[in-house]
Amino acid sequence: MRSLQTRWPEILTSLVAVAMAVSVSAGNIGLGLLAAAAMVRTGAGRTGSRVSLPRPILAALAAAILCNLLATLLAEPGSSHWAKLVEEWWIKLALIVVPLVLAGTGRSAERVAVVALAAGLVVGGYGIVQHFLGWDYVRDRELFRTGPYYLIVGFSGHHLSLGGQLLLYLTMTLSWLAHQAGRRARAVHPAAIMTLVFAPALVWTFARSCYLGILVAGVVLAATLPARRRRWGVLTLAVVVAAAMAVAPIRERVTETFTNTTEIGRVNLWRSSVEGLKAKPVLGWGPGNFDRMMSRHEVPGFYEVRGHAHNDYLMQGVNAGLLGLAAFLWLQAEIFRHLWRGWRRLGGWVLPGLLASQAGLLAAGFFQVYQTDDEPEMLLYFLLGLGLAAIGSRGGEERAASGHPTP
Numbered sequence: 191m192r193s194l195q196t197r198w199p200e201i202l203t204s205l206v207a208v209a210m211a212v213s214v215s216a217g218n219i220g221l222g223l224l225a226a227a228a229m230v231r232t233g234a235g236r237t238g239s240r241v242s243l244p245r246p247i248l249a250a251l252a253a254a255i256l257c258n259l260l261a262t263l264l265a266e267p268g269s270s271h272w273a274k275l276v277e278e279w280w281i282k283l284a285l286i287v288v289p290l291v292l293a294g295t296g297r298s299a300e301r302v303a304v305v306a307l308a309a310g311l312v313v314g315g316y317g318i319v320q321h322f323l324g325w326d327y328v329r330d331r332e333l334f335r336t337g338p339y340y341l342i343v344g345f346s347g348h349h350l351s352l353g354g355q356l357l358l359y360l361t362m363t364l365s366w367l368a369h370q371a372g373r374r375a376r377a378v379h380p381a382a383i384m385t386l387v388f389a390p391a392l393v394w395t396f397a398r399s400c401y402l403g404i405l406v407a408g409v410v411l412a413a414t415l416p417a418r419r420r421r422w423g424v425l426t427l428a429v430v431v432a433a434a435m436a437v438a439p440i441r442e443r444v445t446e447t448f449t450n451t452t453e454i455g456r457v458n459l460w461r462s463s464v465e466g467l468k469a470k471p472v473l474g475w476g477p478g479n480f481d482r483m484m485s486r487h488e489v490p491g492f493y494e495v496r497g498h499a500h501n502d503y504l505m506q507g508v509n510a511g512l513l514g515l516a517a518f519l520w521l522q523a524e525i526f527r528h529l530w531r532g533w534r535r536l537g538g539w540v541l542p543g544l545l546a547s548q549a550g551l552l553a554a555g556f557f558q559v560y561q562t563d564d565e566p567e568m569l570l571y572f573l574l575g576l577g578l579a580a581i582g583s584r585g586g587e588e589r590a591a592s593g594h595p596t597p
Contacts, residue, residue: 199291200298202227203576204305210572211309211355212345214564221284221568228290242582243286246524251286254510254517255279261473261510271478278477278509281568285525288575289582299580303362303540306573307384310359314384314391317342317352321394339439342394346565350558353397354566357554358547358573360388361407365543368411368423393434396443399557405431407550414533414542451492456500456557458491463504465489467511474511483508498562502555505562518561522552525574532581544577 206224210217262275292298320326320342324333329347333340344352367381392400408430412423434440447453466475466483475483484496499505507515526548533541551560551570560566 197295197298199227199231199293199295200302203288203291203298203302207302207306207572208309210568211306211313214346214568217564217568218280221281221287221572224287224291225283228287231293232290243289244524244528244578247285247521247528247578250517250521250524251282254282254514254521257473257510257514257517258477261476261514264473265476265479266482269476269479269482271476274478275476277564278562281564282571284568284571284575285578286575288572289579292576292579292583294583295579296583297580299576299583300538300540303543303573303576304366304380306569306576307359307363307366308380310355311384311387313344313352313355314359314387317344317356317391317394318387320344321391336396336443337439339394339396341396342391344391349395350397350399350560351563351565353392353395353400354403354551354554354558354560354563355569356388356392356395357400357403357407357550358566358569360385360392360404361411361547361550362540362543362573363388364408365411365414365546366539368415369537369539369542393437393440396439397554397558398443398447399554399560401434401440401444402557403550403554406553407546410546410549411542414545452494455492455494458489458493459496459498459500460504461489462487463499463501463508467504467507470511472511472513474508474514477509480505480508498559500558502552502559502561505559509562522548528581529574529577532577536581538580540580541577544573547573 202223206217206220209220258275258279262270262272265271292302320333321340324340325331326333326343326347328345333343334349335341341349342352343349344355346352346355363381363384367385370381392404405427408427412420412427415423435444462484465487469483469487480498481496488496499508503515503518506518510517526545529541529545529548533545547570551566554560560570
């Protein structure tokens with residue numbers, strides 16, 4: 191019983207990691223339970239002396255939420271979509287909820303990260319099944335194709351959403367593999383098995399933005415390796431990229447970016463978004479008003495879709511103007527800076543994996559809206575919350591050992 195009393199935060203957080211892998215609705219319920227648990231632990235005085243939430247991140251997050259709140263409040267009459275505002279920023283609160291729940295639980299953040307990756311095997315495995323059978327059993331429909339190949343969608347229903355999830359799962363797994371190699375042999379084997387699932391599943395999403403993202407993530411991971419192993423990391427990355435481009439389906443999918451005439455639709459979305467941002471540069475149009483913006487500033491030309499900007503940064507600008515975009519970039523910079531400092535002090539595999547994951551998804555965001563796509567967004571901010579928890583708990587242990595109080 192005592193073990194359950196001390197380990198329930200880790201158990202609850204692990205269950206949420208499993209739930210969000212297969213269902214956004216279940217993930218949202220789980221985040222709600224985590225928020226309630228965080229309030230209970232904070233109210234009971236269980237966290238104050240054990241974890242210190244980084245104030246720069248809190249300030250940047252508050253600024254981003256405030257900009258979007260004002261954009262919604264000041265939107266044109268009849269276009270204040272409060273539900274959309276909550277939907278887009280509720281998930282990012284995992285940044286502070288997860289550390290509060292896991293405060294004072296030692297290395298539990300690393301164990302929860304392993305559980306999250308194990309749950310990801312279900313996502314990747316289901317995607318591989320879809321690749322060979324061409325059927326979405328959740329929605330009982332045949333999958334769309336790119337040429338002769340199926341676009342696998344996993345549980346999310348869209349190949350880009352699945353690609354974002356797999357990008358994060360694969361990056362964290364590669365970090366586990368790279369940073370544990372030669373140290374704890376038993377820890378390498380599950381990571382190797384996971385890589386054999388996540389890598390082909392990511393390839394078979396045919397999500398080109400995620401191809402770019404995993405390349406950037408690989409560069410960041412190589413940079414976090416010890417100096418004596420860094421050159422081997424770079425060489426391995428170069429060999430993998432060359433081998434991937436030698437595979438016809440991957441090469442064709444990448445090169446059609448420059449040869450397929452329908453790709454102009456994405457460029458037209460970017461141009462329209464810029465025109466919309468010019469019209470409302472300070473606070474934008476408010477979350478949920480991309481269609482309204484398009485109705486007034488759509489540039490003539492071909493479009494495959496019109497629901498979003500196909501670019502995270504333009505989407506932030508349309509939603510909340512240049513102020514909202516600046517606050518979003520500030521938030522990302524503060525998260526990266528905090529993770530980087532934590533990794534330099536504490537080492538391990540979780541923090542470099544998160545640095546690479548964040549960088550990879552931000553790079554992929556130049557061509558897709560992963561920061562407002564529930565599945566990858568939820569996984570990203572949950573994992574980032576684990577990173578803050580790891581830094582906060584380990585930092586609290588160090589301060590306790592040295593006799594210095596938590597600020």
